[in-house]
Amino acid sequence: MHGGNIITQAKKYNIGIDEIIDFSANLNPLGFPNNLTQLIIKNIKFITNYPDVEASELKNSLSEYINVKPENIIVANGSCELIYLLSRLLSTQNVLIPSPTFTEYERAFRNRTKLIGLTDNNFSLSMNKVMDTLKDMQIVFLCNPNNPTGGLWPKEEILRLAKQVMVIVDEAFMDFIENKESVAKEAATIDNLFVIRSLTKIFAIPGLRIGYGIGTQKTIETLSAIQPPWSVNSIAQIVATYLVKNKDFVKETITLVEKERNFLFNCLSQINYLTPYPSVANFILVKLNNFTSTILTDMLGKRGILIRDCSDFAFLDDSFIRIAVKTRVENSKLIKELKKYDNKNSSFTTIG
């Protein structure tokens, strides 16, 4: 079960969507930029035209945003479409997936996957372990920063790995941090490297579906040849072209997320039944010592607070949850609620 099922959850708990605080989807806590609504209203008329099949304006904007040429960019109906296109392009190769990680890599590559657990040392990422397991594998799929653990693969180690096998790096959350470990620019020139990006998380627009990929011109052309035409809808193209010019919004987000992640991590650490794992991203993996994830998810759900039950991730079980970093007001509400279930803090709950 993916996070971000707010409509389903609102029905399940009989709570209005506006009253729900959603920590289950790893989206920008600021929401989307304010002026986006006006931009969409102005451009609704374009739904009666086919989207630009080449997405030229969008590619030009992305080109400036990430500083690679338009011919090294492919745009897609969310980054998920790219994951499935890559599975079709690399249709005979086997894929190594350091896990736990985003579950769609395994679903897309089906019975050609091998999962290795990154469960040592608090889920810290070990490239040596990946290197030791490469046998018979032609592709390695890395999520960087890694969802749901929040760890970061160093750029240097990714480039070392790409000398041996094809490496696909999903940088869906890279915009939330100072992205010095991004290999987006390198992917434009290294045949063995492909980077997946998304605008869904950083601009909080999962409903619009817009992702993109960076690779060598040859890889981009081969992928484009097997992609259905008009994959990115008109509204998404117009909105995304505008959004990636908002560098200030991204900077503001990075500052906020770092501050709030630290606040949230410290508060979670002080709750006896919770063990949060260090994260560089806009979400935190948490181990539960007293509850199952199912029970805690349901208890919070009834209070209008959604978290991500992590029991369906490989190498995790029903003692793990994932919490998105949100604004101070929202984070404080979550912490207050979580503290109520802490035996050692029962004095707080009676006071609160």
Place this chain on the structure above:
Amino acid sequence: MHGGNIITQAKKYNIGIDEIIDFSANLNPLGFPNNLTQLIIKNIKFITNYPDVEASELKNSLSEYINVKPENIIVANGSCELIYLLSRLLSTQNVLIPSPTFTEYERAFRNRTKLIGLTDNNFSLSMNKVMDTLKDMQIVFLCNPNNPTGGLWPKEEILRLAKQVMVIVDEAFMDFIENKESVAKEAATIDNLFVIRSLTKIFAIPGLRIGYGIGTQKTIETLSAIQPPWSVNSIAQIVATYLVKNKDFVKETITLVEKERNFLFNCLSQINYLTPYPSVANFILVKLNNFTSTILTDMLGKRGILIRDCSDFAFLDDSFIRIAVKTRVENSKLIKELKKYDNKNSSFTTIG
């Protein structure tokens, strides 16, 4: 080159998008229903939520619209996504494609296709010819009504064919006619039959991307298992759920298209250098006797009128164009312009 590149064409001819009359895209001449703009404005806030991954409300609405159960329906990012999903599902089979027809079937199935020409008797469709060519073919792809020729495959003959091979029927234009030849209901129970539908044409919303398919529950489940999650964006789901309840709009369209197709056909027949082919659909294939399609397309383009140059269709050449049926005012403008190039009617051009 697909039709419907209005933005590119507007730039090419340096004409404002609002001044262009687009006969190159086979969309509803009425445009989209009036109240759609307000519906979208009201629902913009949902772009910050993930689309319903099951698209339950949309499937329920479609279920009522076409009278098959929700479990026999799959929704997709335009009908093109379905064509490519089918190519992946049926990854080893060979496909027979009666042509000229929509070019994406061939592109999706790549080097597993065999094209047979329906060029006899003014492009009338011959199931006997298809039957005679079946050898080594496990799938037949039919477009019904057929784009760009406007012919109709009889339901009875499609069902006869489905007793021998897998038949995929693209009914993207079926909503424009009294759809007594549709096999949508049959597709829900016959394993060898799959129907592709689209809301793009009938509701004039190519920018939103929304198509659907009808098959047996087993086929739908297998297709869904290889489809990326969240394929249909939030706005498309909300809009489509509403649109398919507008049965009056569809009826009004059918009446208008029939009347205007007859008007357009008669007018085109009276122009000496044009030979229109009989059509049941909302477009007409026309043979040029004096001009190449490139020259005529360019001459009209400069006047703000877009038509579909058909030279890239298999079995056609640069003596064919396709014209969408539009409203009386627009159709009359096209005819007036076309008459100017008619030598035998040169007297009209000096008067007009």
